[in-house]
Amino acid sequence: MGSIEAVCTSAEKGAVKNPVASALLKAEWGIDGDAHAGVWHRQVSLLAGESIDMVREKMPAIGFGVFGENLVTRGIELLGLSVGDLLRVGESAMLEVTQIGKACHNGGCPIKTATGDCIMPREGIFCRVLQGGEVLPGSAIELLPCQARVDLRPIM
Numbered sequence: 001m002g003s004i005e006a007v008c009t010s011a012e013k014g015a016v017k018n019p020v021a022s023a024l025l026k027a028e029w030g031i032d033g034d035a036h037a038g039v040w041h042r043q044v045s046l047l048a049g050e051s052i053d054m055v056r057e058k059m060p061a062i063g064f065g066v067f068g069e070n071l072v073t074r075g076i077e078l079l080g081l082s083v084g085d086l087l088r089v090g091e092s093a094m095l096e097v098t099q100i101g102k103a104c105h106n107g108g109c110p111i112k113t114a115t116g117d118c119i120m121p122r123e124g125i126f127c128r129v130l131q132g133g134e135v136l137p138g139s140a141i142e143l144l145p146c147q148a149r150v151d152l153r154p155i156m
Contacts, residue, residue, distance in 0.1 A: 001142040002076025004089065005049045007135055008065035009034040017065030022136035025093040025129045031070055041098040042126040049074040051119045067120045076141055078125050086130070086144040093133035094144075099126040 008017035013035045024032040030043030037043060047069035056062050064072050071089070081087075085097045101121050104112060112118035 001140055002073050004071055004135055004137055004139040004141055005074045006064035006072040006137055007031075008070055008072070010065070010068075011035055014068075017068055017070065019064050022134055023070075024134055025089070025095075025132045027129050027132045029132075030129055034070060036070070041128055042102075043129050044070045044095060044127045045120075046071045046073055046078060046125040046127065047120065047123060048072075048076075048078045051078075051123050055117075055119060067118070067124070069120070069124065071135065071141075073141055076143065079123060081125055081143070087127065087141055088144055089141045090133050090135045090139040092131060093129065093135055094131035095127035096130050097125055098128050100124070102126065 006019050007021075007023045008019050009023060009031055010017040011033070015035070017034075023034070025044065026032055026037070028039060028043075030037030036045070045068060047067055049072045052062065052064070052067070052072065081097050081100070083097050083100065087095045087097070089095060101124055104118050104121055
């Protein structure tokens with residue numbers, strides 16, 4: 001089990017996100033008030049704090065949210081996730097992994113220009129919110145067992 005190191009939001013797409021004290025994840029929407037919330041497959045983005053640490057070796061002043069990530073994790077192997085995996089965040093929120101990686105904005109972001117590399121295209125994880133709840137730094141995050149997916153199917 002890992003934890004949430006930072007929660008970040010922005011009012012506009014393509015902007016650096018800012019750390020916030022907490023956020024409300026809304027089912028089938030995303031983070032309340034975040035520019036990426038909506039009815040689509042990339043409602044919430046995750047990036048490992050361990051990956052950010054590696055960039056900080058070249059750029060020590062890098063803050064949370066600079067890659068456009070909503071949730072910075074620590075202690076969970078994000079790179080081992082697959083599309084369809086389920087994550088529990090905090091006491092009640094549940095996320096489904098829908099995409100791994102993405103293209104950089106405009107073919108090259110300021111981080112890539114400064115460091116020669118940007119980690120979001122390879123290491124960013126994108127999810128949709130299946131079940132809402134509050135998330136804040138220190139919240140737990142865990143990969144749910146495969147059985148959880150079966151348990152979510154509607155009963156007919």
